[in-house]
């Protein structure tokens with residue numbers, strides 16, 4: 218994996234580590250002392266209510282992961298073997314894995330250069346072609362990549378034309394907005410992740426939200442082993458053990474209290490990098506679309522080898538020597554061996570972004586000294602590489 222750091226005395230700067238700077242410990246001990254050491258309890262309900270009131274949503278269900286949320290969202294829409302589900306090509310595998318859990322076939326849709334999110338024109342074309350062929354997808358999963366909203370107006374309009382529901386994979390985009398409205402509420406359902414590397418964390422966890430309370434109620438039922446309302450255990454459906462622990466919900470509540478500050482910090486980190494590195498020949502930042510406010514989960518750059526004099530991988534290895542963690546942009550799903558035989562519409566744009574992209578350390582706990590160290594190392598390497 219990583220090479221030996223040149224200066225082991227330098228502490229490692231991680232890509233996006235957990236950042237616990239509030240009442241997490243206090244809330245966790247409160248949950249501990251209450252003896253609600255299980256997947257239900259007052260903190261689980263309160264965490265759901267906190268999310269609902271913060272984002273003006275009627276209903277939410279706290280889950281063991283964002284992936285579980287995507288799976289339940291697809292089950293809610295009746296996705297089953299024989300169905301197709303369209304999904305963003307440039308994403309983390311969990312978005313597509315959930316489709317395969319239902320036995321359905323993913324169809325991958327390329328992104329556009331302006332947002333790195335699903336290309337609305339390409340989606341509209343693909344739906345039109347599918348409508349003519351009488352083979353429309355059962356649902357569309359739209360990813361809000363690296364905390365940036367997809368362009369929902371044209372996407373929802375294209376899907377509404379054929380009555381196709383949209384699932385919003387907002388796992389990376391908690392706290393971001395589209396035209397002033399928080400993400401998670403645009404599709405039939407939205408899903409957040411509280412994995413350790415996301416904007417806020419419960420160590421592992423997720424949430425499914427919806428304006429439609431019936432979806433949330435059904436997801437809650439399926440997530441708790443599909444237990445029918447009887448004193449004995451009776452089941453009329455196959456359920457899952459997908460609920461969030463009360464201990465972790467307590468941590469999530471404390472994290473959520475500082476969401477705004479964490480988003481502001483990630484945005485400030487992005488702005489810092491753009492200012493410090495923006496003049497390096499051949500480096501371009503992931504664009505922020507004018508229609509929304511990204512949470513800047515990760516600050517991403519692309520590197521034009523011919524102009525910069527180095528590649529993304531060369532820079533990654535160089536920073537690794539300085540004990541600084543960076544990561545390539547998501548490898549598109551159509552390039553994954555496990556999805557190699559899946560249909561992909563377009564794919565060249567996200568392949569190019571993957572070939573040139575790198576994600577920089579973006580954790581909201583970064584200090585000014587950390588930021589100076591990362592920027593300094595990149596500036597130094599850029600200078601050396603250009604001779």
Ligand SMILES: *Cc1c(COP(=O)(O)O)cnc(C)c1O
Nearest residue numbers: 282283284309311312388410412
């Ligand atoms: C993190 C992530 C997920 C999965 O969330 P987990 O909580 O880790 O299961 C899904 N989609 C995207 C785009 C993600 O980044």
